[in-house]
Amino acid sequence: MPVIPDVTAPTLQTTLGRLTLPNPIMVASGTFGYAREMQSIVDLNRLGGILPKTITAEPRIGNAPWRTVETSAGLLNAIGLDNDGVDAFIEHHLPYLTSLTAPIVVSVAGRTVEDFTELAARVGACPGVAAIELNLSCPNVSGGVDFGTNAESCRSVVASARNATSVPILAKLTPNVTSIADIARGAADGGADAVCLTNTVLGIAVDWRKRRAILGNGMGGLSGPAIKPIALRCVHQVRRAVEIPIIGIGGIASLDDVMQFLVTGASAVQIGTANYYDPTLSMRLIDQLPAALGELGAGSVAEIVGTLE
């Protein structure tokens, strides 16, 4: 029997620890610039959350081109955290971002616990920042400790950042590990308000005629529809391992994808690569979500989160 949708629209508000979002459709770091680029085609104020591109303490020039290459149902990238550093971000981008009503979640990355802690303190002290996402998973930044691949390092960096600021802390993890559940437990033990699953999957694309990797950096991170089953699997495993909320990321390109992540255990999602090839997707998803919740007879997002049998 088809379920008759409730006449009252379901509430889209969703809560992740200390962070409350107007709806679960966020845009992922590194896939939405500094938001301003999108102002004329996306109503930024309708988004559930905006994550500007990851910032580091010092400016980073990023990797040499090519920085992205299309692969089957996906995109391989090695941007190399090209950014102007925290000072330029606070001066040039944050005033615009915080003038929006959508929650602003600032993504930060560092090489040491101290880097992450100082960035969290700096950014957390800026008015209007809703939360901080620790990018513990960027595959393109070599040389630093890889906090996303060791549960104890993950716990300690999250705990230290958490102590440095009163704003909620989200831990964004890499799928390139043996046990994502173990790493997520580390993040939860460190006091993360939520875990974000996942960043890109390590890969390589080769030009056999030139016998060379296509990306300037050699290896890169795979994103897009190709990685959705992997990200969904990570959500599934972590949902069973920790109590803290999950934000699902990876290959989301349609409302079906969003619903799959919510039912599997994500309380919110981030749209990444799809922003590049379908730049108004986030708006359509927000429009379509109430009907899909209604189809399941749910009055809120929370009612369906993690209801996978």
Add this chain to the structure above:
Amino acid sequence: MATLHAKHYADAISHLDAPLLLNEQVAENTYLMRVRAPAIAATAKPGQFVMIRLAGLDAPLIGRAFAIYDVHPDPESNAADSVDLIYLRKGALTRPLSEAPVGTMVSLWGPLGNAFRDDPCERLIMAVGGIGQTPMLMAGRDALQRGWADHVEMIYGARRSSLLAGVSDFRDAGFAVTTCTDDGSEGRQALVPDVLAERIQTLQQESPDAKIRVLTCGPEIMMEKVAEVGAAQGVDVQVSMETPMACGIGICFSCVAKVIQEDGEWDYKRTCVDGPIFDAEQLCWG
């Protein structure tokens, strides 16, 4: 200090699914497509581009950039209506596109990027090669119509005659076109930068005070040589860069080129928002 803060934020982009009104071969391996996209046609400036995909298909996944070749009004209402693009049949997008019947839906967003600067001059010379002629119809016509150039010339190079596309459009628009081909099958058997250097020299001898400006688009190696010619002969060159893009809007940081900053150091800048048009002396080639 380096800064990624773009000077230019697109304020009039539209994203729409639109039908192909025309999709026909215009030269060897070269096609012209016309798309009904009134919002884009209404605001497109010379030098801007659009991103295109086949609507509803995930292969290829990522959009491709195409310079806006021309815009047309609706014949009845006279309001801006459609956009023309000229493309070379090459790979994952343009092969299936070249076989798509009229009425096929494409997804496109634009107009994107900055535009050619309309600095006044007596002579505007457009030095183009390969498929780099595509942004020049709008640029040269704008120069003549709005009067920022007294004369518009084009030096257009291709490997062979059959690959030249749009020459009659350029002549109809009032540009003096010199063609050159690698095999001598049409026009001069010479390279675009060499023909340009000769032409500038002639013009400078005829009227030393006349202001000459150059616009260039085409293979990077050709544009680099054109930039060298401009520098050697004291002529400003604007370059239309075509770096590999994934979004065209400034949100992915794929499309960077080395651009010299105020402090004299280069920084990677996004071609899709800080360009695609750059002053030649701003660019760090190679």
